[in-house]
Amino acid sequence: xxxxxxxxxxxxxxxxxxxxxxxxxxxxxxxxxxxxxxxxxxxxxxxxxxxxxxxxxxxxxxxxxxxxxxxxxxxxxxxxxxxxxxxxxxxxxxxxxxxxxxxxxxxxxxxxxxxxxxxxxxxxxxxxxxxxxxxxxxxxxxxxxxxxxxxxxxxxxxxxxxxxxxxxxxxxxxxxxxxxxxxxxxx
Ligand SMILES: [Zn+2]
Numbered sequence: 001x002x003x004x005x006x007x008x009x010x011x012x013x014x015x016x017x018x019x020x021x022x023x024x025x026x027x028x029x030x031x032x033x034x035x036x037x038x039x040x041x042x043x044x045x046x047x048x049x050x051x052x053x054x055x056x057x058x059x060x061x062x063x064x065x066x067x068x069x070x071x072x073x074x075x076x077x078x079x080x081x082x083x084x085x086x087x088x089x090x091x092x093x094x095x096x097x098x099x100x101x102x103x104x105x106x107x108x109x110x111x112x113x114x115x116x117x118x119x120x121x122x123x124x125x126x127x128x129x130x131x132x133x134x135x136x137x138x139x140x141x142x143x144x145x146x147x148x149x150x151x152x153x154x155x156x157x158x159x160x161x162x163x164x165x166x167x168x169x170x171x172x173x174x175x176x177x178x179x180x181x182x183x184x185x186x187x
Contacts, residue, residue, distance in 0.1 A: 031129030034102035139174035
């Protein structure tokens, strides 16, 4: 959830610069190929996490709280500058499926885990650039298989005296695609 929120914040920061954003060192964006677009997204995320200070809601808080928040922010920026989790991200597969549609798969790190997450970017060719249309992670429920254990069926089987260790059904979380978008669907 935190990561989802972070991504939404990155997304809006990309669209709508806040006056408090410090532009120094902003990485150039390269949309020339699908994988360069994904790498640009990572560079932008690293830059944003290490170079900006958001003061937009400070007027709602006491001086004491603001000072503590600033100190916490400074420390987290120092930590992120030393080594941002995204700096170990790797692209594992690039598939240009048509002139206007490509899929890039990657292994991505977070500050919360040493294990990478399998991710997937869906890109479209738009006005001369490869643009990210969707950003997904491998489904946690089915681990990308598209199938999950059917506990209702398992119970019914047991009641009928059958025992199958692992009856399966289509994964409800990812609609059997194996992937889930980081972006929430508009309500
Ligand atoms: Zn699933």
